[in-house]
Amino acid sequence: MTEAVAGNGKLELDRAGLEATLRPLERASMLPPAAYAEPAILDWEIEHLFGGWVCLGHASAIAAPGSWLMREIGPTSVFAMTGADGEVRAFLNACRHRGARLVESTEGAVRRRIQCPYHAWSYDLDGSLVAAPHMDGVEDFDHACNGLIGVRSALVGGLVLVDLGGEAPDPGEHVGELLGRLEHWRVGELERAGGTVYDVAANWKAIAENYNECLHCPGVHPELNRLSDYRSGDTQHGDGNWCGGSMTLNEGAETMGTGDGHAGHRPAIAGLDEREVTSVYYFTLFPNALVSLHPDYVMLHTLWPRDVDRTEVTCEWFFEPETVARDDFDPSDAIDFWDMVNRQDWHVCELAQMGIRAKGFLAGRFSSHEGDVHRFDSLVAERYLEALG
Numbered sequence: 366m367t368e369a370v371a372g373n374g375k376l377e378l379d380r381a382g383l384e385a386t387l388r389p390l391e392r393a394s395m396l397p398p399a400a401y402a403e404p405a406i407l408d409w410e411i412e413h414l415f416g417g418w419v420c421l422g423h424a425s426a427i428a429a430p431g432s433w434l435m436r437e438i439g440p441t442s443v444f445a446m447t448g449a450d451g452e453v454r455a456f457l458n459a460c461r462h463r464g465a466r467l468v469e470s471t472e473g474a475v476r477r478r479i480q481c482p483y484h485a486w487s488y489d490l491d492g493s494l495v496a497a498p499h500m501d502g503v504e505d506f507d508h509a510c511n512g513l514i515g516v517r518s519a520l521v522g523g524l525v526l527v528d529l530g531g532e533a534p535d536p537g538e539h540v541g542e543l544l545g546r547l548e549h550w551r552v553g554e555l556e557r558a559g560g561t562v563y564d565v566a567a568n569w570k571a572i573a574e575n576y577n578e579c580l581h582c583p584g585v586h587p588e589l590n591r592l593s594d595y596r597s598g599d600t601q602h603g604d605g606n607w608c609g610g611s612m613t614l615n616e617g618a619e620t621m622g623t624g625d626g627h628a629g630h631r632p633a634i635a636g637l638d639e640r641e642v643t644s645v646y647y648f649t650l651f652p653n654a655l656v657s658l659h660p661d662y663v664m665l666h667t668l669w670p671r672d673v674d675r676t677e678v679t680c681e682w683f684f685e686p687e688t689v690a691r692d693d694f695d696p697s698d699a700i701d702f703w704d705m706v707n708r709q710d711w712h713v714c715e716l717a718q719m720g721i722r723a724k725g726f727l728a729g730r731f732s733s734h735e736g737d738v739h740r741f742d743s744l745v746a747e748r749y750l751e752a753l754g
């Protein structure tokens with residue numbers, strides 16, 4: 366049995382169990398159960414996996430100067446904001462006076478300045494401190510040294526990424542060859558037409574694993590399985606910290622949606638080829654972004670661990686601006702469909718979470734159709750093993 370204990374910020378996981386995950390698929394085992402159940406392991410993951418490049422969300426949320434996108438990465442609240450110069454910057458969401466959170470909602474906008482709700486220090490859109498009331502006469506207080514604390518950020522393929530630790534490899538290297546797919550679907554130019562947040566009683570990795578296979582589709586998602594066969598499509602490969610592949614739409618289905626997958630008056634995203642308009646591509650950008658490329662829209666899930674057995678999941682839908690502008694634009698078929706599928710998924714993820722935490726549970730084996738789950742688990746296992754040294 367795989368024993369695992371972690372403490373003092375040091376990862377302690379059974380090496381043999383992790384090496385078993387990294388074997389070829391047909392001989393591999395899933396991650397050690399402790400990885401889904403031990404709070405100290407999540408603490409380590411927040412520090413090390415979520416301390417590198419993490420996807421905050423989609424670029425459209427911060428398209429206008431002064432608009433921000435705020436997320437909580439473990440105990441750290443961070444926000445990305447576009448400056449008056451059009452540059453995207455990210456900051457710790459903490460006032461330099463006594464640390465108060467500056468922005469309290471996940472999205473919003475200011476015209477010229479961010480003002481602290483506590484004692485009204487205010488900051489320019491580039492993070493510099495512009496006013497600090499009642500600080501006259503304070504010795505060695507330099508406004509220039511008291512701007513917001515910056516966080517490394519990047520805009521890649523329409524996704525807003527932050528690197529809390531500041532030492533992750535180049536963001537282009539992180540996204541790797543997935544960037545070509547994101548650009549081909551023009552993800553960065555799309556407009557959001559819906560979004561929702563779920564609270565799921567499962568470990569974040571269990572949710573990513575669920576996303577990476579469709580073996581459960583016939584039983585869990587009969588509606589989805591009617592639109593694309595669970596055995597269809599292929600696994601895609603390329604450089605970068607991602608995994609995923611395609612599924613093929615059945616004859617007569619134009620997209621994933623209620624109403625038998627008819628896209629209605631929504632044209633396909635411009636520039637997609639014949640195969641692409643009859644497929645859906647499901648990609649996981651490690652660690653927390655699930656990007657689903659449909660013929661006529663893109664869906665983005667981001668995973669936010671709140672506890673070892675609890676994850677907040679955001680789900681958003683993006684369409685071409687010209688499509689959104691049409692009088693007859695209606696995204697509800699796509700949104701309602703995936704909301705139903707999401708809830709079906711959360712239920713089975715929660716069931717898996719309940720079983721995996723049972724004392725005495727042993728790591729399971731992968732089916733030969735779970736290559737993408739194996740790739741995801743391998744990305745995690747590699748990081749665990751690096752930490753074990």
Ligand code: FES
Pocket residue numbers: 460461462463464465481482483484485486
């Ligand atoms: S904590 Fe922000 S002004 Fe005091």
Ligand SMILES: [Fe+2]
Pocket residue numbers: 575576581582585586706710
């Ligand atoms: Fe599913």
